[in-house]
Amino acid sequence: MIPIVVLSGFLGSGKTTLLQHALAYYKEQGLKPAILMNELGDVNLDGSVVNGQAPMKEMLSGCICCTIRGDLGVELMNLAEEYKPDVIIVECTGVANPMEIVDAVTDASMYSAMVLQSVITVMDARQFLDYASGNERSKSLRLMQDQLRCASKLIINKTDLLAAGELQKVQALVKELNPYALTVTTQRSDVDTNAFFSIQGEDRMDVSRSKEPIADNGNDHHSENHLHDHDDPADHHPADHDHHDHHHNHDHGHGGHVHSYDHVVVHTHFFGQSVPRSRFEQLFRSLPAEIYRAKGIVRFLETEGQMMFQFAYRELEIIPIRPQKPVNDVAVLMGENFSASEIEERLRTLELARKPLTGL
Ligand SMILES: Nc1nc2c(ncn2[C@@H]2O[C@H](COP(=O)(O)OP(=O)(O)OP(=O)(O)O)[C@@H](O)[C@H]2O)c(=O)[nH]1
Numbered sequence: 001m002i003p004i005v006v007l008s009g010f011l012g013s014g015k016t017t018l019l020q021h022a023l024a025y026y027k028e029q030g031l032k033p034a035i036l037m038n039e040l041g042d043v044n045l046d047g048s049v050v051n052g053q054a055p056m057k058e059m060l061s062g063c064i065c066c067t068i069r070g071d072l073g074v075e076l077m078n079l080a081e082e083y084k085p086d087v088i089i090v091e092c093t094g095v096a097n098p099m100e101i102v103d104a105v106t107d108a109s110m111y112s113a114m115v116l117q118s119v120i121t122v123m124d125a126r127q128f129l130d131y132a133s134g135n136e137r138s139k140s141l142r143l144m145q146d147q148l149r150c151a152s153k154l155i156i157n158k159t160d161l162l163a164a165g166e167l168q169k170v171q172a173l174v175k176e177l178n179p180y181a182l183t184v185t186t187q188r189s190d191v192d193t194n195a196f197f198s199i200q201g202e203d204r205m206d207v208s209r210s211k212e213p214i215a216d217n218g219n220d221h222h223s224e225n226h227l228h229d230h231d232d233p234a235d236h237h238p239a240d241h242d243h244h245d246h247h248h249n250h251d252h253g254h255g256g257h258v259h260s261y262d263h264v265v266v267h268t269h270f271f272g273q274s275v276p277r278s279r280f281e282q283l284f285r286s287l288p289a290e291i292y293r294a295k296g297i298v299r300f301l302e303t304e305g306q307m308m309f310q311f312a313y314r315e316l317e318i319i320p321i322r323p324q325k326p327v328n329d330v331a332v333l334m335g336e337n338f339s340a341s342e343i344e345e346r347l348r349t350l351e352l353a354r355k356p357l358t359g360l
Pocket residue numbers: 009010011012013014015016017018046093094157158159160161186187188189293310311312317
């Protein structure tokens with residue numbers, strides 16, 4: 001039986017950071033992990049972070065829980081057959097409802113030797129608290145709550161971004177939503193890896209219990225209403241600045257829990273040239289609040305080589321990278337109901353600016 005560990009969590013909460021801890025742990029244990037990654041955009045940037053550390057399959061341009069849900073079982077089986085791993089880690093896009101993944105894994109385990117080990121949900125404590133205390137973006141809040149509810153293990157991450165006293169508030173909210181999960185608080189998803197990733201049988205997830213809070217009408221997952229607009233990633237060419245918006249309109253038949261992600265917009269922009277770093281940073285400082293996540297690879301006029309950037313909950317991080325194989329310069333922006341054409345325009349203007357901002 002190959003144990004499956006599902007990593008869930010909202011966009012930018014710290015899943016990939018956690019994945020790296022998991023990979024280091026399995027290596028230390030002499031175990032062979034394999035990874036199945038799912039990204040909403042056309043490019044898998046997280047993949048380049050973990051590249052080479054473990055066999056990996058990618059499912060791009062869709063959310064595991066809908067269009068490619070059927071493929072999940074197939075991909076899991078392919079991974080299992082090809083690499084005979086000791087454990088498979090599934091990292092899903094931040095807008096996936098992990099219940100769907102849990103279902104797909106349980107489907108797969110019916111006809112192959114796999115078992116769901118755990119669903120680990122990572123949450124951005126700051127973001128969750130802000131969403132929970134405001135009325136805005138209630139759809140995202142609902143998704144976060146679902147991700148929390150179905151976890152067997154929970155990580156309250158980014159505690160460094162909380163003010164004194166706020167952690168207790170988050171913990172209380174989390175406990176209310178999910179009193180069952182093993183819950184820890186972390187910075188940089190730094191968990192006790194043995195407690196979170198050990199693949200001992202007795203620690204396996206009780207799937208039926210985790211389903212209780214949101215499933216009330218059996219397995220009515222096929223009555224879903226999907227509206228996806230996916231384009232062939234092979235069509236992309238770095239120079240053509242093409243962009244694609246993916247609108248997700250999920251209307252899952254969970255009776256009482258209707259999930260509608262039609263508000264989620266993903267915009268992909270391929271850079272054709274280097275840009276001034278100061279202007280790039282300024283663009284991110286002034287992004288509309290609706291864009292809550294961006295990541296990508298960029299080259300700056302001022303420096304050599306490629307940089308990976310991460311923008312999560314208004315914080316921009318830029319780190320130099322040395323990719324093992326050529327990777328495109330690209331920006332993927334995700335958010336709710338933002339104007340992709342406006343962002344595209346700003347990115348194009350950025351590319352035309354051949355000089356840094358004056359005075360910086
Ligand atoms: N301040 C702070 N930043 C963190 C922490 N953990 C992770 N980050 C940063 O948050 C950003 C997103 O982290 P990832 O691990 O890529 O998040 P993710 O959940 O995989 O993101 P998606 O793939 O978009 O869903 C990165 O810039 C991380 O360095 C933390 O505890 N505190």
